[in-house]
Amino acid sequence: MLHRLELRWFEYAFVIREQQIVLTSPIIQDSSFKIITKQPVKNHAEYMLNKIYKNCRARIFLFLLLIGWLGGLASARHSAPEFFSYAELTSLYEQEIVSQPLESKLNRLLTTPFVDNSHASATPLHFSHSSKLGDFMRVVQWNVERGLEYEAIEAAFKSESQLAALLNEEKFPPQSEERREALEQAAMLRQADVIILNEVDWGMKRTQYRHIAADLAEHLGMNYAFGVQFVELSPVQLSQEPNRAGAVENEVLNLVKVDPARYKGLHGIAILSRFPLENVRLVPFKYQPYDWYKSEKNGVSMLENGRRKIAEKVFLEKTLREVRRGGRATLLADIADARLPNGRVTIIATHLENRAKSANRVKQLNELLGMVKEFNHPVVVAGDMNTSTEDLTPTTFRREFKKRFGEPQYWIRKGICYALGIGLIEDFVLDGMTFWRKHADPTVRHIPLLAPNSERKFFTTLENFRFADGGAFDFRGDSSRSVDEKTKTLSNSNERGSKGFVTTYQVNRPIKFVGKYKLDWIFVKPADLKKPTARNDSYRFAPHFGQTLTRINEVVEDRISDHRPILVDLPLNEPPLDREKVTGKN
Incomplete structure (x- = not known):
């Protein structure tokens, strides 16, 4: 033989x-x-x-x-670019034009994903199963706001007992509807096959220098890919500031100073998967409408620039800047399994620019669509698309401080808000928002002058896009395939409420609808769909029961994140659900 x-x-x-x-x-x-x-x-x-x-x-x-x-083989399981030394991070902050070796190192970091397939199984994994869908893959997306509440994030995905230990019995009393709903939503998260994360830290003081993606993947027994979007430089510069005369300023100095031995300053996007991740790519957008290095270093801060004049305290204003190297990017990874349609699905995690007009986000979307045009298998695109219709995501002072430094109690307790001249209004939404816009449904028609909607182009671009094999993204809404039996556009993949979509982002104390937005989305190219709204086409690997999980995000006092997790189920075969009769285009 x-x-x-x-x-x-x-x-x-x-x-x-x-x-x-x-x-x-x-x-x-x-x-x-x-x-x-x-x-x-x-x-x-x-x-x-x-x-x-x-x-x-x-x-x-x-x-x-x-x-x-x-x-x-080992490198296929683990791949990683090289880190910066603290001296190199200092140079990246101080020098607008850096040396060629340092620039090359930065480019490698921004284009080379970190991949760990150490939890790959030698035996086939079981998919989830339900009577309505048969075997299905569950995809979860969550902008975790740096991972500031990491313990709560881990508990939500890992175990009921771990989560129950975090619940405040006054807010979530035993036998209450609120407690039941929170635990039920956590059970949904535990069924995730794929988790897409936005705003993920690695080696940042505000998140205790954790590698958020790796730590979560390890505790969940999942493989992961992490893509760097930004190298955070403001903490490096602030750590070198001399002591100040004022007690408040020195309080901030002590808070922001970092440990050079532990600081990596990485921030990006991640994909976690029970299945091995293959052909992982990290692709920065060529079009970057906002320069996070030049603009922030020059003082064009979101909390300054005419929104709240705090320039009297130059040092304190400086702490609000986010000087970074890098830009928005897309992380792509394949999952190969014979049970999947065409044996493969491509998972795409992205985060579009918030400091840009809607038209500029469409340019980034078109770049992403160019990356996937030739794919002849199912595709899942998920992430924070920043579809706020504004060129800035609404925020609050309280939230911005927490994003920079972690626990916000210090500045409330010490009266730093008064030193900044903002008094008791730290939880109000920053002005500059348009109150009358369709905050919860950026897909609505654009009617010039009467009812303009600058975000509409984003969704028409997606709906009109066709893959090389003729495939399309699923825009369907079917009462038997959506939460609460909604039938409007995209309700199968993204949960709709009584008016528009259930919002995924909100400030802590919104004023009615002001400060609530639908920013996070999941879009799916099914196995065989040629028209985005064709109800007579196949529903194999099409989105079903898209849901926004509100209660689970509220299990800690200040919320786990300013974004809520969303999920969708994708049946591996034609689902057992009875076909609905065509009732017309949504």
Whole structure:
């Protein structure tokens, strides 16, 4: 019986046949190194010496080959670019134009994903199953706001007992509807096959220098890919500020100073998966409408620039800036499994620019669509699309301080809000918002002058897009396939409420609808859908029962995040649900 194994390592190619090693590479098939030879030998002794010598060299070379091959397998499980030293981070802040080696290192970091498939299973994994859908894949998306409430995030995904220990019995009393709903939503999160995370820290003081994606993946037994969008530089510069005369300023200084040995300053997007992640790519957008380095360093801060004049306290204003290197990007990863349509699905995590007009986000969307045009298998795109219709996401002073430094109680307790001149209004929404816009439904029609909606173009671009194989993103809404039996546009994939979509972002104390927005989305290319709203087409791997989980986000006092998690279920086969009759286009 002929056994054949081919190994390839750089330019060398070997074929092992019945315990013989044949060199097939012309580079090393020369007179100095022949393992299989037809040359005659002069005598038996010479023949034996040659054989021993050649066998020894062959085995050594094969050993080195196997070491290299195994190293390649290891790198497939773990891949990572190089980190910056603290001195390099200082240079990245101080020098607008950095040295060529440092620029190259930065480019590698912003284009090379960190991948860890150490939880890949040798046996096929089981998918979730329900009577309505059969076997299905559950995808969760959550902007976790840096991971500031990491323990609560982990508890929500990991175990009921861990989450129950966090619940305040006054807000979530035993047997209450609020408690039941929170635990029920946590159970939904525990069924996730794929988790897409936005705003993920690594090596930041505000999140205790955690590697948020890796820590969560380890505790959940999942594989992960992490893509750096930004290298955060403001903490590096603020750590070098001299002591101040004022007690308040010194309080802030002590808060922001970082440990150079632990600081990495990385912030980005992540994909966690029960399945191994293949062909992982990190692609920064070519079009970056906001320069996070130049603009922030020059003082164009979101909390300054005419919104709240706090420039009297120059140092304190400086703490609100986010000087960064990098920009918005897309992280792509494939999951291969014979049970999936066409054997593969591409998971795409992205985060579009918030400091940009709607038209500029459409430019970034078009770049993303160009990346996926040729895919002939299912695709899931999820993330914070910042569809606020504004060029800034609404926020509050309280939230912005927490994002920079972590726990916000210090500045309330010490009266820093008064030092900034904002008194008791720290929880009010920043002005500049348009109160009358369709805050919960950015998909509504754009009617110039009468009812303008600048975000509409984003959704028409998606709806009109076609993949090279004719496939389309699913915009359907079916009463039997959506939460609360909604039938309007996108209700199968993104939960709708009584008016518009259930919002995914809100400030802590919104004024009616002001400060609530639908920013986070999941869009799906199913297995076989040619028209976005065609109810007679297949529903295999189409989105079902898209849901926004509100209660789980409220299990800690200041909320886990300023964004709520969303999820969708994708049946591997045609679901058992009865087909609805076509009732017209949504």
